[in-house]
Amino acid sequence: MPQERNWNFDEVIYREGTNAIKWDQVFMKEHFKIDGDLLPLWVADMDFRAPKALLDALKKRVEHGVFGYSLPGDTYHKAVIDWFQRRHNWTIEKDWLLFAPGVVPAIQFIIQTYTIPGDKIIIQEPVYYPFKSSIQENGRIVLNNQLVIKDSHYEIDFKDLEEKCKTPRAKMLILCSPHNPVARVWTKEELTKLGKICNKHNILVIADEIHCDLIFPGHTHVPYATISKKFADNSITCTAPSKTFNTAGLKTSNTIISNKLLREKLAITMQNVSIRSPGIFGGLALETVYNECEDWLDDLLVYLKSNFDFLVKYVEEKMPEVKVFDLEGTYLAWVDFRALGLDPKKLDEIIKKEARVGLDDGAMFGELGSGFQRFNLACPKSILEEALERILNALDSHIK
Ligand SMILES: Cc1ncc(COP(=O)(O)O)c(C=O)c1O
Structure with missing residues (x-):
């Protein structure tokens, strides 16, 4: 039976306190070596609720109550x-x-x-x-x-x-x-x-x-x-x-x-x-x-694409030196900040310590990633927008 298409990818679901690596401030503090709260758009998981058909199937199995081999x-x-x-x-x-x-x-x-x-x-x-x-x-x-x-x-x-x-x-x-x-x-x-x-x-x-x-x-x-x-x-x-x-x-x-x-x-x-x-x-x-759950996936792809388009437009309008690489697949956008002329370590520090946004620093993916940052787009658009605003404000004072 096809499930009702009633999911809402705009919904902000509070994940702190659920042992979610992405949102765990203690884990992030160790991982990024940064004190204090970060808005996380890093590790590749999504902030969306799983499809209803999956929740129903798991609930039903839980109700059975026997979990042997x-x-x-x-x-x-x-x-x-x-x-x-x-x-x-x-x-x-x-x-x-x-x-x-x-x-x-x-x-x-x-x-x-x-x-x-x-x-x-x-x-x-x-x-x-x-x-x-x-x-x-x-x-x-x-x-x-x-x-x-x-x-x-x-x-x-x-x-x-x-x-x-x-x-x-x-x-x-x-x-x-x-x-x-x-x-x-x-x-x-x-x-x-x-x-x-x-x-x-x-x-x-x-x-x-x-x-x-x-x-x-x-x-x-x-x-x-x-x-x-x-x-x-x-x-x-x-x-x-x-x-x-x-x-x-x-x-x-x-x-x-x-x-x-x-x-x-x-x-x-x-x-x-x-x-x-x-x-x-x-x-x-x-x-x-x-x-x-194929219909959920099809709708998810539309939402992810709209987040990517939002990112591209925002960057084009407000940080025109920054380059966003085309998103052919994955929900991870690869963004090149090198034209800003900042030292890559300084850039990462500004994003994490001043903007308080948890992105994966491009250098983690290899030397050639220096000066790049990876954005996880699998979040409600409001979170992506807040992250971009924080980054824009923080960069503002560092760019001539
Ligand atoms: C290319 C790639 N392989 C593997 C994984 C992780 O796989 P798993 O969680 O199944 O170990 C990721 C997660 O981001 C990934 O991007």
């Missing part, structure tokens, strides 16, 4: 398979799915399974910072195939990628598709070029596609593994409903691996740490959102 069941796998068929035209088989309690844990297990300490892993900075930390925490070495800005958007430096792939002990590439934080939705041509280089040099591709459902008009997400059998055979795709439906706290993700040999290796790693299936609520949430 559980199995995901065929309906869980079917929900994933149907979602990727419907939304991404990707035909997945049940056996290809391996559960993980999050994409970052999956990436950690993948690194441990297919590489050994001292091996090299390619990433493309500026990129989601846990890629680098996961590699380093596991004693592997980062090779950075930096993205380049061309014609006002980011592109892959294929020549450098080939060099990185040829490096002795280079074993793996972690692809961010769509790309956080630069908001690119890679085209089929770009992915094909990347994949051919990786396959030629025997580099295993880990496609982190957690943002794959957050795509704006004019762009299409191409699942890496759908490009060809060769690509599927030499890749692992990481997925989750968590960015799409704001269920990150329910810790449910799936890796998709069609290559049996690859899959069996990862399955052993997971078994060795007793990770087999989702918890009751995570599993139920996945089934409910994938099966029943």
Whole structure:
């Protein structure tokens, strides 16, 4: 039964005191090394209430009252398979799915399974910072195939990628598709070029596609593994409903691996740490959102786009030197403040200490992110507006 479209993305929901990382002032104080209250537009979760169908399903399960050991069941796998068929035209088989309690844990297990300490892993900075930390925490070495800005958007430096792939002990590439934080939705041509280089040099591709459902008009997400059998055979795709439906706290993700040999290796790693299936609520949430909440997502995308348009207009009118990169996918806007001529550390300090807005400093995503800031647009427009006003006022006294 379709749910009533009665959600209100403008509603401000008070999240402090709910152990929400994004809004926890003590956590932020440690994370940003800044005292005092911040208006948070940083970590990638949304300030919106989850779809009503999900709330109803969870309530019903709570009322049942018995929460013993559980199995995901065929309906869980079917929900994933149907979602990727419907939304991404990707035909997945049940056996290809391996559960993980999050994409970052999956990436950690993948690194441990297919590489050994001292091996090299390619990433493309500026990129989601846990890629680098996961590699380093596991004693592997980062090779950075930096993205380049061309014609006002980011592109892959294929020549450098080939060099990185040829490096002795280079074993793996972690692809961010769509790309956080630069908001690119890679085209089929770009992915094909990347994949051919990786396959030629025997580099295993880990496609982190957690943002794959957050795509704006004019762009299409191409699942890496759908490009060809060769690509599927030499890749692992990481997925989750968590960015799409704001269920990150329910810790449910799936890796998709069609290559049996690859899959069996990862399955052993997971078994060795007793990770087999989702918890009751995570599993139920996945089934409910994938099966029943597409209309919520469609409306969410319209709201996110209107927040992005609001940001662009505000910046154009009031801070014309600042450049907002196009938002092809994700709800994370990448904003270039370099033309203001401020030292990047000073810029970050002004935003956090004076404006009291919690943005992710671009430098966290790699050296090339210095002077940039990442805005999380998944909030009521009133919060975004307040953040922009605070930033504008704080910058005012520093700009000639
Ligand atoms: C590219 C990317 N991968 C993974 C994650 C986090 O995944 P999880 O919460 O499932 O560990 C994020 C969250 O922002 C992300 O942007």
